[in-house]
Amino acid sequence: MSDKPSNIAEFSVAEISFSIKKTMEDAFGYVRVRGELGRISRPGSGHIYLDLKDDRAVLSGVVWKGVASRLKIQPEQGLEVIATGKITTFPGQSKYQMVIDALEPAGAGALMALLEERKRKLAAEGLFAEERKQLLPSLPRVIGVVTSPTGAVIRDILHRISDRFPLHVLVWPVRVQGETSGAEVANGIRGFNALPQGGAIPRPDLIIVARGGGSIEDLWGFNDEAVVRAASESNIPLISAVGHETDWTLIDLAADVRAPTPTGAAEIAVPVKADLIAMTGDLSRRLSSGLNRLVATRRTELRAAEAALPAPRDLLALPRQTFDTYASRLEHALTVNTRSHRSSFQNASARLSPAVLTRSTQKARGDLSVLSDRQQRALGVAVAQKRQGFQHASSRLSPLKLQQQIQLGSERLGTLGDRMERAYGTRLSKTRDRLTTLESLLKSLSYKDVLARGYALVRDDKGQPIRSASSVAPGAALAIELADGSIEAIATGDGVAPPAPKGAPRPKKATAGKSATTQGSLF
Incomplete structure (x- = not known):
């Protein structure tokens, strides 16, 4: 390397960095760049950092906090946009970037792609499901309208409601276009739902979200995710009336009913009062006519049923005849029933003779004696x-244990003896009570009491009771038992006793304690 001094000027790092920055800003003072949004970052400072890219390059971009809140659309990854701003550098990292002042979709195609993607996302969450939709009230008392208070839309809605069925209308003023329209519309829907029942401000029975027609950019606020969620979560039935009949937004899918126009929403919301009055009058007339026909029909049926009924005397004739028949048979049936019961009683009394009871009593007394x-x-x-056993056990025990065992055995033996005596006394008392009962029964069934009242019991020579005079032949030997004794007699046909036949028993003398034997006639 040559040691010759160079005449190339020297610059500091900052001088070079800021010189490049000034050059780029002068060359690209204000530009519009079209590209697809890539990486997007939103730190806590509120700024937005993003990448604009195409198939060959990537350009870093930044949206300052104050500008980010005024953007028409919020950046979303994959959206094709046109960014407006200036190119500058960031000397701290030796990189260049674009400071973006405005961001808009790159044509309707990009917006439609974003709209379809958002639609698929919200539909997957079930916000457009039919089972979430509510029925509209047939006649609401209060209608809430979320729209611009100065446009023609609210005037058309109020005019149509006034013509059809005048009622209370509440207007929630919002911007229907621009960067904040989506948030304002969502707040309006939630605000109406937050009104309490019976409060100072009446709670609407129906909500209409309305806006006039426009381009997809103009209506973009009604595709905002916050608006769709507010419409889907609304507890008050909601009608969407955004744009003309050919326009559609995501709020139309989340609303309970979509109206083709704001005027159509007013027509859906309320019926025509005159039509209701006419229909009510027609129903009233039909009800009155139907009741009159029903009463006439029932009267005719009643008269026909009355004519078909028999006379009162005919209704009572058969029961009266039946009563007479049973009344005539009642006396005979009672006589037969009395005879039957008398016969049963006699049969039972024959089986309960004194001899049978005496034998039963004697047998019971004998059994008791045997058991005793x-x-x-x-x-x-x-x-x-x-x-x-105690003696056998005592031979194997010590004197102390033997004494204890003997004492215990003695106590137990005394207890058993007491129990035996009580049991024996109880059984003896029960047997004595039974004998007393049988003796009382014997006395009640004995004929002795009947003889004491002056009656007599007549027996033949075999000792059998005589029940009728026709069964006694003249000259038959009889035994007559009275209350205080018995006598013997001979039956005669004319009141004179015939001579006794050979072999006939001689009348016996009265025994001690009985009256003298008397010969007489029973006939």
Whole structure:
């Protein structure tokens, strides 16, 4: 390398950097650059850093905070735009960049591509689903309109509502075009939904979002994501009336109903009052006519039913005849029923004779005596077995344990003895009560009480009771039992006792305690 001094001027790093900066700013003072948005960064400072690119190069760009809030569209990656600004350098990093003052889509095609992409995104979230849509009220009391308060749209809506059905209209003023229109429309929808029921400002029953026609750029605020979400989340039914019939925006898909024009929205919102009055009058006349026809028809049917009914006397004739038939049969049926019950009673009384009850009582008394003897013997055997067992066990125990066991056994034996005596007394008492009951029953069924009232029981020579006089032959031997004794008699046909036949038993003398035997006639 040559040591000869050079005549090339020397510059500092800052001088070179700022000289290049001045040169570039003079050469490209204000430019419009078309390109596709690449990387986009939004730090906390509020500035926006982005890349503009095409198929051969990349240009860095920056949007300062004050400009970012006034952009017509917000930068989105992949969007083709036209950026307006100046080219400058950043000496701190030896790089050049574009300071952007305005950003707009590069023609309708770019906007449509962005619109389709946003539409797909929101549709995937279900914001356009049919099941989210609400029915409009048939006759709202208050209508809220989100639109510009100075345009022709609000005048057309108010005029149409006044002509059809005058009611209360609330206007939420917003910008319908420009950078802030989307946020203002979304705030208007949410503001109406935030009004309380019964508050100082009436809550609308229906919301209309309206704007006149325009280009896609003019209507772009109604494609804002915030507007679509506010319309989809609205609890108040919403009508979208943005642009003309051929125009469409994303709010049309999220609204409950889309109107072709703002005037059409007013026609959808309210019916014609005169038509309602005419329809009400027609329905009233039809109702009155229908009621008259119904009453006439029911009257005719009632009269026909009345003519078809039989006379009251004919209705009662058959029941009266049936009553007479059963009344005539009632006396005979009662007589037959009485005879049947008397026969059943006699059969039952024959089976409950004193002899049967006496045998049953004697048998029960014998069984009780046997059981008492068996119980005494069993008790003695059990006591002996227990005593033998205690004695056998005592031979294997020490004196102290033996004494304890003997005492315990004695106590248990005493307890068992007490329980046995109580059980024996209880059973004996129950058996005694049963015998007393049977004795009372025997006395109630005995014929002795009947004899005490002056009646007599007549038996034949075989000891069988005589139930009728026709069954006694003249000369038959009879035994007559009275309350205080019995007598023997011979039956005669004419009141004179015939001579006793050979072999016939002689009348016996009255036994002790009985009256003397008397020979007489029962006929």
